Amino acid sequence: MHAIEVSGLRKAYGNLEAVRGVDFEIEEGEVFGLLGPNGAGKTTTVEILEGYRKRDAGEVRVLGHDPERPGPDFRERIGVVLQQSQLWPNLTVRETHAIFAGYYRAPRNVDEVIALVGLVDKANARVKSLSGGQKRRLDLGIALVGDPDLVFLDEPTTGFDPQARRAAWEMIRSLRSLGKTVLLTTHYLDEAEQLADRVAVLREGQIVRVGTPAELTTTDLQTEIRYRQDGEEVLVRTDEPTRVLADLASAAVARGEELEGLQVRRPSLEDVYLALTAEEQEAEAEVEA
Amino acid sequence: MSAEAIRVGVRRPARRLFVHQLRSEQLVFWRSREAAFFIFLFPLLLYVLLGSVYSGKIYGVPAPEALLAGLIGYGCANTAFAGLAIQLVIRRESGILKRLRSTPLPPATYVGSLLVSTLIVFALQAAALFLLGRALYGTPFPSDAGSFAAAVVIGAAVFAALGTATASVIRSAEGSSAVVNFILLPTAFLTGSFGPTRHYPAFLRAIGDVLPLRYFINLVNAVYLRGHGFWTQPQALAVLAAWGVAGLVFTVFRFQWEPRER
Numbered sequence: 001m002h003a004i005e006v007s008g009l010r011k012a013y014g015n016l017e018a019v020r021g022v023d024f025e026i027e028e029g030e031v032f033g034l035l036g037p038n039g040a041g042k043t044t045t046v047e048i049l050e051g052y053r054k055r056d057a058g059e060v061r062v063l064g065h066d067p068e069r070p071g072p073d074f075r076e077r078i079g080v081v082l083q084q085s086q087l088w089p090n091l092t093v094r095e096t097h098a099i100f101a102g103y104y105r106a107p108r109n110v111d112e113v114i115a116l117v118g119l120v121d122k123a124n125a126r127v128k129s130l131s132g133g134q135k136r137r138l139d140l141g142i143a144l145v146g147d148p149d150l151v152f153l154d155e156p157t158t159g160f161d162p163q164a165r166r167a168a169w170e171m172i173r174s175l176r177s178l179g180k181t182v183l184l185t186t187h188y189l190d191e192a193e194q195l196a197d198r199v200a201v202l203r204e205g206q207i208v209r210v211g212t213p214a215e216l217t218t219t220d221l222q223t224e225i226r227y228r229q230d231g232e233e234v235l236v237r238t239d240e241p242t243r244v245l246a247d248l249a250s251a252a253v254a255r256g257e258e259l260e261g262l263q264v265r266r267p268s269l270e271d272v273y274l275a276l277t278a279e280e281q282e283a284e285a286e287v288e289a
Numbered sequence: 290m291s292a293e294a295i296r297v298g299v300r301r302p303a304r305r306l307f308v309h310q311l312r313s314e315q316l317v318f319w320r321s322r323e324a325a326f327f328i329f330l331f332p333l334l335l336y337v338l339l340g341s342v343y344s345g346k347i348y349g350v351p352a353p354e355a356l357l358a359g360l361i362g363y364g365c366a367n368t369a370f371a372g373l374a375i376q377l378v379i380r381r382e383s384g385i386l387k388r389l390r391s392t393p394l395p396p397a398t399y400v401g402s403l404l405v406s407t408l409i410v411f412a413l414q415a416a417a418l419f420l421l422g423r424a425l426y427g428t429p430f431p432s433d434a435g436s437f438a439a440a441v442v443i444g445a446a447v448f449a450a451l452g453t454a455t456a457s458v459i460r461s462a463e464g465s466s467a468v469v470n471f472i473l474l475p476t477a478f479l480t481g482s483f484g485p486t487r488h489y490p491a492f493l494r495a496i497g498d499v500l501p502l503r504y505f506i507n508l509v510n511a512v513y514l515r516g517h518g519f520w521t522q523p524q525a526l527a528v529l530a531a532w533g534v535a536g537l538v539f540t541v542f543r544f545q546w547e548p549r550e551r
Contacts, residue, residue, distance in 0.1 A: 080391035085384030090320040102309040
């Protein structure tokens with residue numbers, strides 16, 4: 001069964017079409033990444049799934065519910081980390097968790113959740129004394145305290161330093177091992193590549209590509225082979241890296257030479273993403289011309 | 290899911306959820322020292338100050354009793370109108386309201402517990418004002434406690450409705466305190482919270498005569514100073530009801546859970 005099913009989803013704010021016909025499905029237990037630049041429609045899509053916004057058109061099922069008219073247990077089963085939100089500054093980490101735990105029928109143990117998000121040392125600290133990364137972990141903790149089946153994470157590491165990001169990634173990986181379904185939005189490519197089982201690239205309200213990070217990086221762009229010959233950098237782009245490499249290598253061996261500085265590089269998700277963006281810009285340029 | 294689990298699920302302990310949220314609201318309120326000071330202590334402080342300024346009789350009763358009634362009115366508006374409006378704007382703009390909407394806590398339970406929590410704070414404040422009045426000036430307690438309690442609940446409900454309506458039109462958390470006090474403090478002066486208004490120019494008294502606080506203070510005066518039942522004041526009750534319904538209707542149509550500023 002799918003945790004989330006979306007088809008033909010549309011949403012406009014006045015004249016601005018934020019989401020223009022989006023389709024995707026998320027399996028139970030999957031970590032799914034919605035990737036795209038700012039303004040691509042990620043947050044609008046997620047907020048429709050969370051039940052905050054009404055859609056203009058399309059079909060949406062989240063855990064079997066229509067989020068616009070959810071059944072009584074819908075909110076028992078989802079956990080939400082919003083892009084920007086604060087909590088009561090004068091309460092402690094434990095008090096904040098306990099308040100949220102009280103809203104659910106079968107919450108997790110508060111201290112277990114605090115340990116899961118790595119705030120044991122801060123359990124009795126006031127929220128206002130936490131660092132930015134610690135506040136984000138608190139956000140995650142209160143999203144998990146109701147023991148949800150589906151967790152929405154809207155740009156969970158925006159503004160983090162590299163160390164805090166790695167810590168957050170570890171936590172998100174631990175959600176997978178708990179069997180949770182996770183919908184993650186991000187504009188960081190490496191984050192999607194690190195965490196997501198599958199990624200949908202969203203741009204200007206439409207999905208331009210869906211697949212595993214590996215599929216995205218193998219289908220679109222050619223592999224790059226670089227080496228130096230007579231002190232000059234040579235770059236070969238190819239769809240058949242094995243054959244090209246074999247030809248180059250046997251030619252070099254025949255000449256009794258070494259292929260200096262040889263590098264074979266598969267395109268990263270970032271290359272694919274930038275290429276997708278570039279296509280769009282070219283298309284736009286043509287339209288304007 | 291076992292039959293047992295389903296049955297537990299169906300029998301949602303609505304009352305327990307309400308009590309949980311009420312306790313949470315009380316914790317949040319008293320933990321914030323600034324709010325606790327301005328909302329709870331400020332009217333007490335004003336009473337001590339005004340009580341040392343006025344002497345003799347006001348409206349034919351000893352000044353400390355008339356002032357006490359006026360400050361009950363101000364305290365009620367300060368707690369239920371100003372305190373609630375400021376709290377709601379801050380919570381909306383900081384994303385707490387939006388965050389709560391993703392949880393199973395029903396909006397009606399949230400709003401209801403917030404109102405009761407506000408009423409608890411005001412009831413404690415009223416009790417403190419009476420104890421202070423008795424200790425400093427020998428003022429009596431209300432002779433008809435039931436009528437007095439009814440008047441307080443009516444007033445708190447009306448000002449809470451006006452507070453949520455006002456929160457709906459305030460755009461930023463930074464400005465909320467200024468806007469709310471810009472409304473409340475002149476209102477308190479014009480309606481006689483801080484002393485008699487007989488010597489005010491006629492047009493100022495005319496403004497005061499349409500404001501809900503005037504009628505709430507009339508109600509408190511009738512119940513506390515003259516020992517009448519609260520039901521003997523149909524005019525005050527009608528005007529208060531009109532303001533309350535207006536606030537409620539405005540709130541229903543305009544209240545937002547999500548931050549205005551992005």
